[in-house]
Amino acid sequence: xxxxxxxxxxxxxxxxxxxxxxxxxxxxxxxxxxxxxxxxxxxxxxxxxxxxxxxxxxxxxxxxxxxxxxxxxxxxxxxxxxxxxxxxxxxxxxxxxxxxxxxxxxxxxxxxxxxxxxxxxxxxxxxxxxxxxxxxxxxxxxxxxxxxxxxxxxxxxxxxxxxxxxxxxxxxxxxxxxxxxxxxxxxxxxxxxxxxxxxxxxxxxxxxxxxxxxxxxxxxxxxxxxxxxxxxxxxxxxxxxxxxxxxxxxxxxxxxxxxxxxxxxxxxxxxxxxxxxxxxxxxxxxxxx
Amino acid sequence: xxxxxxxxxxxxxxxxxxxxxxxxxxxxxxxxxxxxxxxxxxxxxxxxxxxxxxxxxxxxxxxxxxxxxxxxxxxxxxxxxxxxxxxxxxxxxxxxxxxxxxxxxxxxxxxxxxxxxxxxxxxxxxxxxxxxxxxxxxxxxxxxxxxxxxxxxxxxxxxxxxxxxxxxxxxxxxxxxxxxxxxxxxxxxxxxxxxxxxxxxxxxxxxxxxxxxxxxxxxxxxxxxxxxxxxxxxxxxxxxxxxxxxxxxxxxxxxxxxxxxxxxxx
Numbered sequence: 321x322x323x324x325x326x327x328x329x330x331x332x333x334x335x336x337x338x339x340x341x342x343x344x345x346x347x348x349x350x351x352x353x354x355x356x357x358x359x360x361x362x363x364x365x366x367x368x369x370x371x372x373x374x375x376x377x378x379x380x381x382x383x384x385x386x387x388x389x390x391x392x393x394x395x396x397x398x399x400x401x402x403x404x405x406x407x408x409x410x411x412x413x414x415x416x417x418x419x420x421x422x423x424x425x426x427x428x429x430x431x432x433x434x435x436x437x438x439x440x441x442x443x444x445x446x447x448x449x450x451x452x453x454x455x456x457x458x459x460x461x462x463x464x465x466x467x468x469x470x471x472x473x474x475x476x477x478x479x480x481x482x483x484x485x486x487x488x489x490x491x492x493x494x495x496x497x498x499x500x501x502x503x504x505x506x507x508x509x510x511x512x513x514x515x516x517x518x519x520x521x522x523x524x525x526x527x528x529x530x531x532x533x534x535x536x537x538x539x540x541x542x543x544x545x546x547x548x549x550x551x552x553x554x555x556x557x558x559x560x561x562x563x564x565x566x567x568x569x570x571x572x573x574x575x576x577x578x579x580x581x582x583x584x585x586x587x588x589x590x591x592x593x594x595x596x597x598x599x600x601x602x603x604x605x606x607x608x609x
Numbered sequence: 610x611x612x613x614x615x616x617x618x619x620x621x622x623x624x625x626x627x628x629x630x631x632x633x634x635x636x637x638x639x640x641x642x643x644x645x646x647x648x649x650x651x652x653x654x655x656x657x658x659x660x661x662x663x664x665x666x667x668x669x670x671x672x673x674x675x676x677x678x679x680x681x682x683x684x685x686x687x688x689x690x691x692x693x694x695x696x697x698x699x700x701x702x703x704x705x706x707x708x709x710x711x712x713x714x715x716x717x718x719x720x721x722x723x724x725x726x727x728x729x730x731x732x733x734x735x736x737x738x739x740x741x742x743x744x745x746x747x748x749x750x751x752x753x754x755x756x757x758x759x760x761x762x763x764x765x766x767x768x769x770x771x772x773x774x775x776x777x778x779x780x781x782x783x784x785x786x787x788x789x790x791x792x793x794x795x796x797x798x799x800x801x802x803x804x805x806x807x808x809x810x811x812x813x814x815x816x817x818x819x820x821x822x823x824x825x826x827x828x829x830x831x832x833x834x835x836x837x838x839x840x841x842x843x844x845x846x847x848x849x850x851x852x853x854x855x856x857x858x859x860x861x862x863x864x865x866x867x868x869x870x871x872x873x874x875x
Contacts, residue, residue: 337701344690355727418622548720
């Protein structure tokens with residue numbers, strides 16, 4: 321075969337690929353990338369004095385103001401989301417491990433059950449925690465009898481917000497963990513015990529490292545939406561538990577302070593990007609999805 | 610003791626599943642409640658009044674139907690676009706593949722408030738009237754990535770030799786797709802579409818930015834939360850959940866039966 325004949329089909333194949341990409345990628349470029357650029361310019365706009373009206377400019381002070389006014393909201397969002405992510409990992413791992421390696425013929429059904437909560441309203445599920453964690457509910461009464469609650473209650477405290485975040489994003493942790501654990505050859509785990517490793521050593525030296533891509537993807541898919549969430553803080557927390565999402569939402573929709581809300585959004589994006597990059601470097605994996 | 614140790618993992622796994630369903634059970638139970646005050650939070654008395662009159666509260670069914678319309682259209686378009694992207698990324702090597710992969714991953718790595726705020730910034734700058742279309746555009750945008758990831762996983766699990774065999778037998782690229790690739794990835798595409806529908810139907814954060822005065826089902830719930838969510842909302846949400854659960858479980862059983870039959874006949 322001549323070189324030209326070999327290059328021809330390859331070029332045509334690349335052209336088919338670009339055609340396949342075109343509609344979806346164009347949609348994301350117009351309605352995801354351009355809005356982000358638009359948001360960036362909005363974050364630098366200058367106030368005209370009347371509320372809700374701003375003009376183009378390069379007012380970097382918006383960022384200074386956003387940070388000085390809302391740094392506590394940022395801190396809270398990162399801490400709450402961080403704790404919720406660790407809790408979700410601890411809760412999700414045994415279930416993902418069981419489905420991937422032990423469930424046998426129950427595997428498909430259990431996977432359906434993991435995704436099922438997506439079909440029940442997010443807002444109502446969060447609202448349901450108001451009932452479960454109410455002051456006169458069993459959980460609160462029991463923990464109170466053991467003197468475990470610093471405020472004597474769960475609802476309207478940071479505990480309720482973290483509990484809500486942990487619960488709401490759990491499927492996003494379970495699914496990537498399952499996908500990673502499913503790829504592990506069970507014989508590797510058997511080999512560990514054949515070589516007289518204790519179950520704990522086998523887990524630490526074999527299973528856990530091999531499941532790392534799932535751990536990284538799962539923690540990211542949990543941490544990112546949790547850090548930007550405002551529904552859990554709004555419905556389950558007090559005014560002292562508000563997160564950065566609440567600040568962005570109220571500034572944009574209620575105060576119509578678009579430059580402030582946009583600056584807050586960009587600081588959130590930047591801090592997430594930094595955390596994610598450092599985290600991926602340290603976890604030593606490049607493969608995300 | 611030994612029995613407990615051998616079963617411990619299974620018990621923990623079932624407990625986690627139960628935990629996932631506790632709030633959903635609360636919603637289902639409260640749909641049969643006759644609340645004492647405005648707020649349907651604690652159990653008072655059994656009642657079927659909400660189930661007997663699902664549209665009994667002004668606006669609830671309009672918002673419900675609007676959400677279903679938006680979710681259907683958004684899912685259809687996002688599934689077509691997403692499947693095309695997944696095909697290109699898995700089956701073709703081309704320049705810019707890495708960039709395309711990042712473009713797909715980025716919307717999932719962006720918090721929903723930021724997606725919503727940035728779209729609203731664009732809509733405001735363009736002076737687009739907010740409503741049905743602006744919500745639809747937003748929903749297509751954020752579901753595409755999830756669909757790409759789901760279909761990609763299915764395509765990667767497929768034996769490439771099946772497609773090669775078709776091409777060796779002089780099938781055109783279109784015929785290969787139509788008669789080999791498509792039927793094999795169809796279950797994956799349907800699963801992805803189902804997930805897309807759920808994400809769109811249930812989306813609140815982005816819709817709240819993009820909607821203006823248009824009220825979808827989650828926006829209705831949010832608005833009602835201040836003065837007490839009507840029991841009808843609990844009944845409708847329970848209905849959707851029950852239908853989806855029964856549908857997927859039946860689908861799962863049918864497909865595993867078919868797979869077993871195929872395995873037995875070959």
